[in-house]
Amino acid sequence: MNVVPIGPIHPVLKEPIRIKLIVEGENVVGSELEMGYVHRGIEKIMEGKHYLKGIYLSERVCGICSYIHTQTFAECIEHMSKIEVPDKARYLRVVTAELERIHSHLIAAAVYDLSIEHETLAMWCLNAREHVMDLMELITGNRVNMGFNVVGGVRLDINKEIIDKIYKKINELEDDMKNILEVFETGPLINLRGEGIGVIGYREIMKTRAVGPVARASAMPESDWRLRHPTYKELKFKPVWRDEGDNSARMIVRHEEVMTSINLIRKALELYEESSGGVRVKVDIKGGSGEWKNEAPRGEVYYKMSLTDGGLIKRIMIRTPTVMNLEAYKYMLKTCPTVSDAVTTYTSIDPCVSCTERTIVLKDKKTGKIKPYSFK
Amino acid sequence: MSSSMWYLYEFVRKKWIKKFLDAKTEKEIVIAPKRYRKVPPKILYPERCISCGACEGSCPSFAIKLIDNKKYNKKIPKIDVGSCISCGNCVESCPTKVLEIGVIMEETRGLPWNIPKYSHVIIDEELCVNCGSCKLVCPVDVIEYNGITHVIDENGCIGCKRCIEACPVIDTIKTYDEKILKEKIDKCQYLKFEKLLSCDKDSSNSNDRNLDIKKEKGNVYEKISEIPRIVKSLCISCENCVDVCPGNIDLKNYKVVECVKCGDCIEVCPTTAMRIGEVVKGIKLKDKCYIIDEKSCIGCRICYKSCNVDNAIFISTETRLPYINPELCVRCGLCYRECPVDAISLTNTEKVLEIYKIRRIKDKFDAIIKSDLEELSKNYVMSKNDIVEFAKIKVNKEVNKFIKYDD
């Protein structure tokens, strides 16, 4: 029994996390994750703050899926105090959220391609991603932490010029994506590194409660929370899913979700052009507590909060998708023949460490003991 | 041939060689679009600034400080570049639109916006004298009179605290900031879970908390003398009190339904809305007081009608003109503003007290004489009646005697 320690700073990792791989020869037997390097106590800072300050903190839970956090935060409060958001704002939210999903999936694809040593495809993905980042900067005014959502709508309206640009860039992106998808599906080396590695079945998904593309690659399309979102119901959204449950299936689900996102943006923009009115309404927040779920690029985001009158946050709880997906990683490791396969499997679940750095407290139902959870 | 010539020409061209030698990204791609929010926000119109501190309070990363500026002779925001996160809260919170980042100020003008603050202000209805001084100084016009008391609109208030300076009564406008709220929430959670844990220990199988309360009612609780009341205008419905209360609090109707007098709710309330005992009105301005000039007063009694403080203005019985009681007057200046002939002015309290005492003694004297007279006349009437009655009885007796003799 040998232990290969990785991290917290390592050429492979983009984010600080300490992984201890227990190996026998080349086979990975077990793993141990040591976290807490990115724990900043966001939920604690948010206590007692005004919701318009809290929304920027929730944005900085994670830099890659920053937009969906603000959307969930805003929609949670809107749901609690029964605020009607104008149509224009709802469709703009869909456009921006889907653009962010594209960028997140493309960066996940690029990191996966780099980990299977296919640098060309990674660069293609990154190049396609830059156009999406341009669009987000054009619409919202910032590339990553956009600060676009406010409770009761969105911050800025877009004009005809910007809509034309979005259509143009999206058409270009679709051509690029078709090319990338073809290469990914037919490339022999890519399939060799991906197929049959890191397999997780439907039963284990149910056991570990994995979410997002990880669950959808193992024949679980209903795990997509966009199916239950009122705006997406209008757009007649259909989720993408596969049943192989291995590394390449997970990545193909991500690639195909980019295509569906492009279609969703087109539909949302069409509906946006039909609707009229403003993009923000005046909100009056009443105290109480509520919850809301949304589909982030990596899976389901869950917000539960209680507020005072006037919108001061009393207590907030955030659950992010990677927490559940990391538990599924344990089952995937059984079909990883080598250490490098373990690394590719790790990148294929698209982990986001700074999302995951929440304190998880488990309560044992039988004994009633409360203890902090650790991934082992 | 011609194509090879073209290639030769193309390769030898200076531009191509230069491009080949230092292949760098074109500059046009990296230029930011118009909406890009570059840190820090620019102070576009410093002459418009009213030094209210709305930007300072709205900044989530504490990047803004108000600093004295000699050129404009007032406080002007200074933004720390390192802390700014380009959220644009300060730009949208500014009531006079001084700051600008990207094009947010230009494009969001007129859109609704709730202003985030570090410290919030709230009016105590039990202390408020409804003088309207706060309403006059408010730069954003968010204070309204709702029939019972003055109320600050939480969403529009910029937290400049000018109303606190203007308010004549001490502690009427209360402040609570993020730090206090955080401490109180912490305390509330601590108390709540401590109570839950102790409940678990005592009674492992029964969840009936009422039993525990009854058991402990005699010895542990009864820390406070009476059942606390909830001040409606101060309550922000944070439900801290509901969380710690072992009894029952109905926050929708602002009533304490069931109480064991443990006093926890008073401890965890961030705005002191949970209260026992009477409140005392402390007056800020003690050495000066308003006086009514009796020569110019026309006796319209508008000041007497408008004054919201009990027993602050009396009407003299001698002159039929109003005079002020400096011991109860809060110096709000409402009468001063309402007076149609400018007969009311501000002077030393001693002078007012002197006049008040003279008038009061005279009034009292008058009142005593009046009451004495009344009593006297009452007695006179009563005695008169008595005599008449007595006389009647006597006469009747005498008459009866005469009748008997006649028989």
Next chain:
Amino acid sequence: MIKEFFRKRDINVCVVNTGGCNGCDIEIVSCLAPRYDIEQYGIHVHNNPREADVLVVTGPVTLPWKNRLKEIYEKTPEPKIVVAVGACALSCGIFKEGHVCGPVDKIIPVDAKVPGCPPRPAEILDAILKIAPDAIASKEKILKKRKEGVKSTV
């Protein structure tokens, strides 16, 4: 002389995320993209502190990172340059009240600061290109002098 020249054209960068939100990290990743193409300027992102010339630190320094960051700073070879990227690294930004032990320059000396939340990739590139060659050269000189000083005293 030759070494100095090549040092100017060949800079190794190690990115250290000390607890930020990933925003600055992915902006550095997009510097790798063909759009900005950081390697055309001779900058290589290796994430290996032992061969890095420039440490790019993003994020506020969280409690477990305090000692690790010092270790990493000691591990980097001698003309070490630290570039703090983003509001969090400069002043803890929005996380001032959180579980952090302060900005980066409280723990290790910082040579360049790039404000923004997050800064655009062009700004990061600009900062690294501006600071790195000159700073490396000047630090090299100081080192040489110190070595000579040591020799003369010996």
